[in-house]
Amino acid sequence: xxxxxxxxxxxxxxxxxxxxxxxxxxxxxxxxxxxxxxxxxxxxxxxxxxxxxxxxxxxxxxxxxxxxxxxxxxxxxxxxxxxxxxxxxxxxxx
Numbered sequence: 001x002x003x004x005x006x007x008x009x010x011x012x013x014x015x016x017x018x019x020x021x022x023x024x025x026x027x028x029x030x031x032x033x034x035x036x037x038x039x040x041x042x043x044x045x046x047x048x049x050x051x052x053x054x055x056x057x058x059x060x061x062x063x064x065x066x067x068x069x070x071x072x073x074x075x076x077x078x079x080x081x082x083x084x085x086x087x088x089x090x091x092x093x094x
Contacts (some may be wrong), residue, residue: 007092011053014087018057019046021084022064025077035077038067046088057088064088 026039042060
């Protein structure tokens, strides 16, 4: 297996893990509506195959950084969001 293919598989796995975490936040009734909308938008952005994985991750991180500072965010959502952002930050171009 080539190094490029292995890196792509690692990035895809990290992306999938982040999407699952973000969907937990967006599916929670405890999370305020405005935060759920931004998180859902970032999930859609991550699933858009027109751009490279690294570009999708960077765009989602910029959206999520803003919402992470929201004082109305429940603590479980903030921790989950930070975990997802950490996964996304580890994604690099092949």
